[in-house]
Amino acid sequence: MEKRNTIVLDEKLCLCLETHTDMVIESGKQLKQIATAIFANSPFTEGKPNNYLSMTRLINITLHVFLYLLHRFLLTILLDEQPLCFDQYVDYAIDVPMYFVYHENKYIDCTGMSFSTVFYSPGKLPCLPGELPTLNDWENHLTTIFPEVYCKILGADGGPRGSLCALPAFWLRLLYDDVSLQNVLDITAYWTTEERQMWRNYIFQLWSISNFKEGLLWHVAQDVLKFSEACYSTYFDGLERRGYKESGFLNAVAEVARTSEKLLEMYHGKWAQSVDHVFQELLY
Helix, strand or coil: CCCCCCCEEEEECCCCCHHHHHHHHHHHHHHHHHHHHHCCCECEECCEECCECEHHHHHHHHCCHHHHHHHHHHHHHHHHHCCCCHHHHHHHHHHCECCEEEECCEEEECCCCEHHHHHHCCCCCCCCCCCCCCHHHHHHHHHCCCCCECCEEEEEECCCHHHHHHHHHHHHHHHCCHHHHHHHHHHCCCCCHHHHHHHHHHCCECCHHHHHHHCHHHHHHHHHHHHHHHHCCCCCHHHHHCCCCHHHHHHHHCCCCCHHHHHHHHHHCCCCCCHHHHHHHCCC
16 A cells, blocks of 8 residues: 555456456465565565564554454455355445545545445444545445455565566466466365464564474475466466566576565675665665
């Protein structure tokens, strides 16, 4: 969210067929934490180490904690227990606490207030007494909802030039090939809601990387990269023949969760604890 920072990278997806969409949502929900670890690249805040590999993820989690926890909980239940239909999503979105309304070129703070009040009791919203809701209010409200998968997959930091191409290649290979999608679903089929929530909460933290590398998620990440690489030898042969050569983009992510660690190593080493060098080292 540019209101807060500009370090996040969005992965925008084209979802076409209903059955494919279902597989994409499920796979994206399962693998988003792995993408967070692979592309973690924000270990500094105001020129100092912040004890995290991805400050972006921390901001996403702590931004209006009550709003985050409530709507994440609602969507987790919604996605984990039943197929997601349009009317269910609308009901869910109405119940997500509000963030703001935008009237007369001004952002009006409505944090924690319920859009259901706006929708079902027009004119009774405390921050806008007497005013009726508009379609624009609803559209703006939808932009403040941050589920794990939302026609784009949240979680990846912006990074060096190689990451800009590696990120879409990573998801493109996994989400646009039915075999890869099924492989992902197979290896994550027995993950519990509690396990996924634990990874959401801790995978971006510095101390968790040692556990990550020795645990289930590390091995899954290696398998996922293999699926992603294998996909290009089959489904995307045509792209290779036309000379796009996207198969090389994943070279930038051969090592999981290393970008932030390398930055921290340079900070404590040759940079002599000055983050200013990052602007030269990573210039492109």
